[in-house]
Each structure stands twice: as structure tokens, then as C-alpha cells.
Amino acid sequence: MKIGIIGGGFMGMALAYRLARRGHAVTVFERDNQVGGLATYHDYGPFFWDRFYHCILPSDTHLIRFLNEVGLGDQLRWTRTLTGFYVDRRFYSISSNLEFLRFPLVGLWGKIRLALTILYCARIRDWQRLERIPVEEWLIHTCGRATYEKLWKPLLLAKLGDSYRRVSAVFIWSYIKRLFSARDAAAKREHLGHISGGYKAVFERLEKLIRSAGGDIRMGVAVKHIDPRPKGGLWVSHDQEREAFDKVIFTSPVNVLQEVAGGELVRVANGEGGVEYLGVVCAVLVTRKPLVPYYVVNIADGRIPFTGVIGMSNLVSPQELGGYHLTYLPKYVLSGDPFLRRTDDQLRRVFSDGLRLMFPGLTADDIQGLHINRAFKVQPLQVLNYSSLIPRVTTRHEDFFVLNTAQFVNATLNNNEVARAVDEFLRDYGNRLEDREVSAGSPAACQERLRGSKVVIQ
Ligand SMILES: Cc1cc2nc3c(=O)[nH]c(=O)nc-3n(C[C@H](O)[C@H](O)[C@H](O)COP(=O)(O)OP(=O)(O)OC[C@H]3O[C@@H](n4cnc5c(N)ncnc54)[C@H](O)[C@@H]3O)c2cc1C
Incomplete structure (x- = not known):
């Protein structure tokens, strides 16, 4: 055929x-x-790596089977990774249960509700019901208004801009489910993988x-x-x-x-x-020293122009990256947003301003390169009844x-x-x-x- x-x-x-x-x-x-x-991949000068950041989860069974089938199973590398949170100009590690308990942004009752929500997410089968509920309504109902305002709303705004108001609870349910499947059930530790090369x-x-x-x-x-x-x-x-x-x-x-x-x-x-897409602008930094000890830092700070910090060299050894460190700074916007159409130089300035705020100790000498990668049609917006x-x-x-x-x-x-x-x-x-x-x-x-x-x- x-x-x-x-x-x-x-x-x-x-x-x-x-x-x-x-x-x-x-x-x-x-x-x-x-x-x-x-x-796809990008030429960063001293090495090639993905144009956008990719990691593999231990629960990615279909993908891992496929990689084995094409003979790349022995190229899979697993690393213990950490997750961070940036709020009020400070970084917090939330990589273990103890750290989560110490996280100051949410009170004890809020944390208990948050933990219950995560457990509840793993048990939900009837996702169609969630399609009819706005994400904001669902999060306030499950986690409480205080946790919503302090934690979830800044995250939703960072990930979806104002469009979060039109998005259904399926968005956050599937996000939480995937996020927590990276944790080793017994050790409660996060392990992520990548393919060498x-x-x-x-x-x-x-x-x-x-x-x-x-x-x-x-x-x-x-x-x-x-x-x-x-x-x-x-x-x-x-x-x-x-x-x-x-x-x-x-x-x-x-x-x-x-x-x-x-x-x-x-x-x-x-x-x-109809189907609306989010696009992404991703500034990619090649540096002589690491920026963060985390694979992902979620950002709840409206002054920072990017959604997160992805410390790729905490997953991939610097030997694979020509001895350098690689950090992705993504910002998601609706695919029609003029931000996606700004010139590389304009975007470099916006991201550099954010970098200075977040990493005041980072100097020009530390930076080998700052690349701007973008894609217009990335993730469909999971609106109500998507x-x-x-x-x-x-x-x-x-x-x-x-x-x-x-x-x-x-x-x-x-x-x-x-x-x-x-x-x-x-x-x-x-x-x-x-x-x-x-x-x-x-x-x-x-x-x-x-x-x-x-x-x-x-
Ligand atoms: C910032 C970011 C982070 C991500 N992180 C992860 C991660 O950590 N883990 C993970 O598993 N996944 C991740 N992903 C998702 C992963 O990249 C996607 O799942 C995957 O690339 C989707 O592949 P696709 O072939 O379905 O779509 P696409 O990659 O969009 O492929 C569609 C192809 O169609 C081509 N095309 C368009 N128009 C035409 C035309 N007229 N004629 C011919 N060709 C055409 C395009 O050029 C493109 O190559 C991430 C994606 C992004 C953007």
C-alpha cells in the first residue's frame, strides 16, 4: 500500500x-x-541539543517500548532530579515530602488539601465530567481559595495567560497526574530520563x-x-x-x-x-556555570517574563553538552499573540531583563550564548468541552x-x-x-x- x-x-x-x-x-x-x-534539534554552537526541552518519565511506557524497539533502549539515561518553586524572589525546593511540608506559601490545612487533590487526581477516571468545569472553579473547590490565589492562579496565569479562564479542569488534572508520575512510588523521589544525544x-x-x-x-x-x-x-x-x-x-x-x-x-x-493553539517562545541559555540545581522551577511571580526555568544540565551530563550548562526559559502565549512575532533581539532584551531579576549574580562572562527558539502551534488550549x-x-x-x-x-x-x-x-x-x-x-x-x-x- x-x-x-x-x-x-x-x-x-x-x-x-x-x-x-x-x-x-x-x-x-x-x-x-x-x-x-x-x-527537533538545534545547533547551540559547542553541541546539538533539542530545540525545546524534553524529558522522559519512568511512567512513559509507550515511549520507552518504542525506543527499545528502534534499538535505543541502551541509550536511555535516568537521573534523580529536583523541582523548585520561585516566589517572592526566593527559590524553594519542593522535591521531597519534607520539603513540601516546609514550603511557606501554603498553610498546613492547604497542604493537606493539596496532597489529597494529588491523590484524588490519580483516581479520577471520568475526565469527561471535568471537561465541563472551569479549571478555576475546580481548583478552588478541591484546594481552597487561599491555596488557589497563592499557588494555582499565578501558575495558571504563567502557563496560559488570561486564557486560563476558558480552560477546563482537564488541563490541571492531566498536568498533575503526569507531574506526579515522575515520582518513584517507594522512594517518593523524582526520576527523569533522556536519550543520550x-x-x-x-x-x-x-x-x-x-x-x-x-x-x-x-x-x-x-x-x-x-x-x-x-x-x-x-x-x-x-x-x-x-x-x-x-x-x-x-x-x-x-x-x-x-x-x-x-x-x-x-x-x-x-x-x-474551534481548536486554538498556544505557541511558545523559549530563550535557551548556554552558560559556563549552572543557573539552578532543579530540572524545573515553577515561577509564581508576575514580573518574570518566562513561565519556568528548565535546568537541562541537571538531567543531561555537561559532558554531553560540550562541558557547558543548558537552561531553557519558556513563555507560552496564544498562537496569535504579537509576543510570538517579536524579533529575536527584542525577545533577547525581554528575557535578559527577567534573568537579571532572577539571577543577579549572573554575569556576561558566564554566558556563552542566548538563543531564541519559537513555535506557533504547540499545545491546543483545552477549553470547556474541548x-x-x-x-x-x-x-x-x-x-x-x-x-x-x-x-x-x-x-x-x-x-x-x-x-x-x-x-x-x-x-x-x-x-x-x-x-x-x-x-x-x-x-x-x-x-x-x-x-x-x-x-x-x-
Ligand atoms: C516547549 C516544549 C516542551 C516539551 N516538553 C516535552 C517533554 O518534556 N516530554 C515530552 O515527551 N514531550 C514534550 N514536548 C512535546 C513534544 O515535543 C511533542 O509531543 C511532539 O513533538 C509532537 O510531535 P508531532 O509530530 O505530533 O507534532 P509536530 O512536532 O508539531 O509535527 C508536525 C510536523 O508537521 C510539519 N508540517 C506542518 N505543515 C506542513 C505541511 N503543510 N506539509 C508538510 N509538513 C508540515 C511541521 O513542520 C512539523 O514537523 C514538548 C514540546 C514543547 C514545544
């Missing part, structure tokens, strides 16, 4: 690898000049495996249209060419789906009233499928969910990718398919 995959992010590449191994003729179309999408190593491996199974990866090729062919299958058009496929699987964001696929394939709303807005996997056309992160209705955005989505897609629809080959597999049909497989648009 000739299968076109739109998008060469982790979803598209993982899917292509699995399908190529099943004997399908896959072609991946990737708009950028390198594969990887949001998980970062996601660059993962994508290089996938590229090699897909190509050696006969697959094709086209980089720098933006798909413009996907149209039905009269006798089944689809045309994929890009620049001056259109190519015929038996099946097409779309993995890019919803706004692209709306642009490239007509109403006869799929109907989906994008933007307000699951009613998303594109379905199966579409109006039997040969066209959509598999993208907008479909994560009860989970945070992460690559374990991507690996899970790929597993479940193949389990549920794998046989539909085989069907037509049987019915349309006559020698004449095959010849027709080969003849029609590459057509230059006049």
Missing part, C-alpha cells in the same frame, strides 16, 4: 517507521529542512530505519492540497507536483489541516470556537486519516502520548490500511497506480 504521511514530527516519523516495517511504501512530507517538528539521536535512527525499509522522507516539502482521486485514494500536491497515494495520514496541526484538506475530506474548525472540537481519526474519506496531538483530550502534550496514539491507531485502523490492496490489487490496478504516482501539474 502506498501511504503518504503529512508531517515529519515524532508522530509522522514513528508512524512511518511502523508502517514501513509492515511492508508499506511510505513517503513522509516535512515542510522544514530537518525532521523532528517540535522535538537527545532527540537528534532518535530522529537520525528513525530516518535510517525508514529509509532502509524502502521509505522516502522528503524534507523542505510543504504539502499544499490533499484531494480525492476519482477511483479511490488521494492526490497530495506540493509545489509543482502532485503524487497519488492509496492512503494519506495527516499528522500536522489543525490549522494546516484546514488549509490543505477540503470539506469533502474533513470539516474542522480552527481558531476561536473533545467536541477536535478532528476525528477517520474522516469523510475512507482513505484519509488524521492523527495529531489535538486529539489528546485527556492528557498533556508529550511523546508518550504520541507513541500511544501511534500504537492505538495501528491497532484500531491497521487493517483498513491493508484492505484496498486486496480489492484494488489486480495487475492492471497496480500498473495504473504506478503510472499515476507522479504527475507534474501543467
